[in-house]
Amino acid sequence: MTLWSDISELSWSFVGVLRDVAPIVVVMFVFQLVILRRKIPHLRQVLFGLLYVVLGLAFFLFGLERALFPLGREMAAQLTDPTFVGIAEGDTVNWLAYYWVYTFAFAIGFATTIAEPSLIAVALKAQEVSGGGVKAFGLRLAVALGVALSLAVGTFRIVTGTPLYLYMIAGYIIVVIQTLAAPRMIVPLAYDSGGVTTSTVTVPLVAALGLGLAGSVPGRSPLLDGFGLIALASLFPMITVMGYAQISGWLARRAAARASAPPQGDTS
């Protein structure tokens, strides 16, 4: 790698982000200035902020492309390689043989979700709006756990070749039941956290893992079995976020009950 190719790669990443931002900025500014005819408050700060957004994302993507993605793709290929898994040509597949794949899927799902920029944004907003009732970091941990579980289950599904819709429908049923029981204020946030988990960092790695796995497990086709990880990763966080609210609500109620109980009477 020469310095020159680095610079040209970085500028491409910059151009790519600019192209993503352009339609949004056009829609916003046309509405604000032409249709609503309102000045944008703190215009200077907003323009600098937009510059930060573009610059930050460009650096972020450039760095990922440089460090994490090649490493992640290579690791996905090595972990799903039949010789590493220890199966010979023509063996029937024992799903247990792929335990390192499930572990990797779980761990990398958790780690990349913690670093996901759009989740950071939603978590910050939720903490602000709830007046601290929802902790930004706690929310992110809950979502990351959901993504981790979903990828472990999703890789298991690819190895066993069971149909995706069964998992999705089972997940939907759990979501519906939890919705009836969870605190009302967490429900919309939980639904949103399904959609924000899979963007910049997670999708490219997950796609590599799914395609690598479907391509190397005997009897699976990357075209027909390689997808579905993203779908599960958008579903499971709803379950863990509502679960997080249910558990912390339960703990708070228990603590309150303890505090109000007479000091010696608690023997149950």
Place this chain on the structure above:
Amino acid sequence: MSSSAKDMIRLLGETARDLAPILVIVGFFQLVVLRQPVDNLGQIAAGFVFVLLGLAIFIRGLEMALFPLGEALADALAQRGSLTLLILFAFGLGFGTTVAEPALIAVGEEATEVMAVAGVIADDESTLARTATSLRYTVAVSVGSSLVLGVFRILKGWPIQWLIIGGYIVVVALTTIAPAEIVGIAYDSGGVTTSTITVPLVTALGVGLASVIKGRNPMVDGFGLIAFASLMPIIFVLLFGLVIAA
């Protein structure tokens, strides 16, 4: 100036904490499980420095620009009080940000390839390209309509769960009749539509609307726009598969 420098250092520290798990896991698998030395260590280390700086700068920009912009727009639209404008804006934002989304373009190409292999559509260059383009517009229209529906819900104060659960029932019903090859792609398309720049804006817009409209609670009514934007594409792509196969 020194306080903003302090802010930036604090932010860099937090970002480093956010990225640490990735380093630990990659290191563990590389050295303990796969027992492979890491090639190009210098290049990878430099890459991580860019990731760290980029994430910290992005978060700073988020608080300076994307959140205030979304709030200012919600404020302006609510004061103007025109439903048509609000709906037009919601649709434009959803459609405009989705139609050019690179992840969506990739999924569209993959989807048409699967359908051609399965024999649902003819396997020639022009059919593939046409199908991929119409799929992309289908998803963009679906994201535009989902923001319209989501904004409408905030105005009316409808509880979100009935809409989402109703959506699930539609998804399940469509799954049983749609061509099996499109199902996985349809489910995945819900996850790829919401980009890193759209999410903060849309969130700020929803929360902003719910805070300025009387009788709405930002926590209960403000969130949920992204949920619609993740659910609606699944329904539209399943319908797309049905139409194509017919």
